[in-house]
Amino acid sequence: MTTDRARAPGAPAAPASADPADLTDPADSAHSTGFAAALREAARIAVLSPSSHNCQPWAVAWARSEVSRVAAARVVDGEADGPGGGRGDGTYQYLVLGLDRSRELRSLPAHAVEMLLSCGLYWQLLLRALEAQGWTVDALRFADGPLDAGAARGAELPGTTWPRSWAALCVARLRGRGGAEAQPTNGGAELRALRAAARARRTNRAPYLPQPVRPALLDGLLAPSGCAAARDAAVTVRHLTSGADRAVFADFVAEHGGRDFSHREAWRETHAFLRADRARADASGDGFALDQLFGPLSWPSRQALRAALAPATMRLLGPVRYDRFVGRRLAHGLARMVRPTPVVVAMSFDRTEPTLADAVKGGARLADYWLCATAAGLALHPVSVVLQHEDLRAAFQSALRIPGRAFFVSRLGWPVTEFPCSPRRPADANLRRI
Structure with a gap:
């Protein structure tokens, strides 16, 4: 995943993103409908991640259109006809982690690191929750580039309805464990343990x-x-x-x-x-x-x-x-x-x-x-x-x-007393279908 795939100067801007809660489509296969439910559940856990000033700068896009799946496949595989390229049969699903620049802290150079750490915290909980539901990460590709405060961070996902305020940081390809119906790990025990730990944190x-x-x-x-x-x-x-x-x-x-x-x-x-x-x-x-x-x-x-x-x-x-x-x-x-x-x-x-x-x-x-x-x-x-x-x-x-x-x-x-949890935005506020 490289930054040189960003929209070229003079090219039309990407269309506005879909409603954040609109993750399903009547034309989806049962496989994709099952992934949408798993993604929502994972987001409810991941949104409990900590972030600097509790600003919650993370964003996640689910690639569903043919053009977005092809773009994601090129990032991960280097070619559009790799595993899961195009719409395919839904065996593979693609997620893109983004930094929402409209929510990031900017007053200090060190905030550039903190924002990416915050996104990484969220990403790990999201992917662990998906894995606990039977969706294994098959491949990951991170954005290239140095960590300079003034450098462009991430990129657009080319050719997609990519929100212009987002910077793409990582693309994940996931595959359902157990074929068409993803099988939860240990009968759901791992997901329950992860949910409990995230809520207690x-x-x-x-x-x-x-x-x-x-x-x-x-x-x-x-x-x-x-x-x-x-x-x-x-x-x-x-x-x-x-x-x-x-x-x-x-x-x-x-x-x-x-x-x-x-x-x-x-x-x-x-x-x-x-x-x-x-x-x-x-x-x-x-x-x-x-x-x-x-x-x-x-x-x-x-x-x-x-x-x-x-x-x-x-x-x-x-x-x-x-x-x-x-x-x-x-x-x-x-x-x-x-x-x-x-x-x-x-x-x-x-x-x-x-x-x-x-x-x-x-x-x-x-x-x-x-x-x-x-x-x-x-x-x-x-x-x-x-x-x-x-x-x-x-x-x-x-x-x-x-x-x-x-x-x-x-x-x-060892804490001497309980401490209140911080407020959170709705779990699906940071999700988009592209």
């Missing part, structure tokens, strides 16, 4: 118990599922468990954890995803309620906090360095949460200059890790600020001897 910002996590359990988290997009991810995972390493990290967070507040564009973008309360968060389907970030709040406290964090307040009080004051207070509070946490987990690309494919695969690998940790009763709370600014990322990696290019760092431990 949280970004838990509450305190964690100080008790250690057994080395054998940590080692067990390192094994990828072997499924789909994470299969050959070039990722290194480090568990920082020594008191010295955790103290270094906590001190680093205390010193630098407020950086976003002094970066006005980044904070303005972040603040746009903060909702006044849970009802407004649920209505929007994305972002976070203040209670999800700061714990239960009374109505007066919530209003005061909204005013204190507003970009207008930061700008008005900028001359007296109010942004730095707020940043220091919140950074020290975060450091107090980090310090007693028994484990800090850091993930890094093996390459210092990862590609588009590396980033999507890294997200897929993270999905496996997070679900495995959730199944073990552990919780994670990413501390992304140390990676979102290039100088901080380099200093963090140097201080803690993290190899490659770090893309994820998080608290890991």
Whole structure:
């Protein structure tokens, strides 16, 4: 899959996409109708994936027309008459992962990585859920290209009704296990387990118990599922468990954890995803309620906090360095949460200059890790600020001897309390039939 297949300058734009929920067609075979049902079920699981600011930038297209199937077959096989080319008999199905540029974060160069990781997380859950329903990934082809903030990311799927705001990141060819009727794995037990883990997964910002996590359990988290997009991810995972390493990290967070507040564009973008309360968060389907970030709040406290964090307040009080004051207070509070946490987990690309494919695969690998940790009763709370600014990322990696290019760092431990789930858009809002 290469970026040189994008629409040529001067060519007509692709037609508008179909309604997102319109995945079926009266002319579909029973095989394709069964896949549509499986895709909807997989989407209900995958939509529970985490994403930066809970912006949910992923998109998925199901290639159903002859022209789109031919285009997808060319991407995967290099030729239109490969397995499943054209409409065929429905034995093969093609899905295309996209980044919806209308939903991506853009204020920092590091967001380019975070958006692709978010898409990779979603993609892995979607493909694992399909596999659990009997639809095996037969082939994958990722977009080519370096991971540069200014580079074009992904491409259109040529000749199709491809939404112009989407960037194609990966094409998957799937085949039903068991012939015309795909057979669920273990009678559906694998799907039920995956659904339960996805529903239980949280970004838990509450305190964690100080008790250690057994080395054998940590080692067990390192094994990828072997499924789909994470299969050959070039990722290194480090568990920082020594008191010295955790103290270094906590001190680093205390010193630098407020950086976003002094970066006005980044904070303005972040603040746009903060909702006044849970009802407004649920209505929007994305972002976070203040209670999800700061714990239960009374109505007066919530209003005061909204005013204190507003970009207008930061700008008005900028001359007296109010942004730095707020940043220091919140950074020290975060450091107090980090310090007693028994484990800090850091993930890094093996390459210092990862590609588009590396980033999507890294997200897929993270999905496996997070679900495995959730199944073990552990919780994670990413501390992304140390990676979102290039100088901080380099200093963090140097201080803690993290190899490659770090893309994820998080608290890991036993939570003392449940934490509310984040709101989600409808599961089929990101699906298209092309």
